[in-house]
Amino acid sequence: MKKLFVSSILAIPILISCEHSNNISYIDNNPQVVQIGEQASKKLLKTLKGELVKAISKSPYEAIEVCNKKALNLTKKVEEELNHGIKIKRTSFKYRNPSNKPDEYEEEALEKLEELFEEGKNPEYLVQKVKENGKTYYRYYKPLKIQNVCLMCHGDPSKMDKKLLAKIKSLYPEDKATGYKLGDFRGVIRVSIPEELVK
Ligand code: HEC
Structure with a gap:
């Protein structure tokens, strides 16, 4: 009886630490989730990078147009190709486009990372x-x-091309996404996978 009492007390902090009040928990390793997530994020990266490289080779100003006009549409397109209710988004604490602002779960993931x-x-x-x-x-x-x-x-504004910076500022007056250095953590690709897709 006494033993049971002790173990139930011990269980409380454990439950609190993994089940958050806001319906969130962290999974160490689910191979299926990791596989789907990996595949989806690679597909988006490949699509965006392909378009970006193509545009930069013409001119950086054109590349801004790609990021500005196409990034969200390309993300939608990748989402449609993935199908099965999988949703995909790029987000960051220092976002450029307010549509990419993190929600509360994303904020927590960004903080943890x-x-x-x-x-x-x-x-x-992270899952x-x-x-x-x-x-x-x-x-x-x-x-x-x-x-x-x-x-x-996304680098140091004082070292960025003035015309490019002006273009970014005019498209994104509230831009937060400059001042990064090589190797900095910039943000994430988030892949949402409906539970029923994972057995
Ligand atoms: C030619 C300019 C350009 C280059 C190069 C570029 N980006 Fe961006 N980036 C942008 C623009 C513009 C946006 C806003 C896109 C939108 O409106 O959805 C953006 C958005 C993002 C976002 C989404 C979050 C946010 O801030 O809105 C991430 C993450 C990101 N970029 C990461 C990167 C990484 C990593 C690289 C290098 C591999 C990179 N970018 C290279 C211009 C660029």
Whole structure:
């Protein structure tokens, strides 16, 4: 009897630490979620990068147009190709387009990833299980790091091409997405996977 009492007390902090009040929990490793997430995020990266490289080779100003007019549409297109109710988004604390602003689950994932990077770890992904409007989803997060090619549009404003910076400012007056250095954690690709897709 006494033993049971002790173990039930011990169980309380454990439950609190993994079940958040806002319907969120963290999954260590579900191979199916990781596989779907990996596939979806790679597909988006490949699509966006392909368009970006093509446009930059013409002119950086044209590349801005690609990011501005096409990024969200290309994301939608990848989503449609993936089908099965999978949803995909790019997000960051320092977002450029307000449509990419993180929701509360994304904020928590971004914070966790930031902490891991600060601790010198190099997480390849993070997986949450969340409830959205009564439906359960797995959320796979793929961290994105700043590479050389990104600095042109997300780097130190004083070193950026003046015309390019002016163009960015005019399209995104509230832009937060500059001031990054090579290797910085820039944000994530978030893939939402309906629970029923995972057996
Ligand atoms: C030619 C300029 C340009 C380059 C190069 C570029 N970006 Fe962006 N980036 C943008 C623009 C413009 C947006 C806003 C897109 C939109 O309106 O949806 C953006 C948005 C993003 C977002 C979505 C969150 C937000 O801020 O709205 C992420 C994440 C991102 N970029 C990461 C990167 C990474 C990583 C690289 C390098 C591999 C990169 N970008 C290279 C211009 C650029």
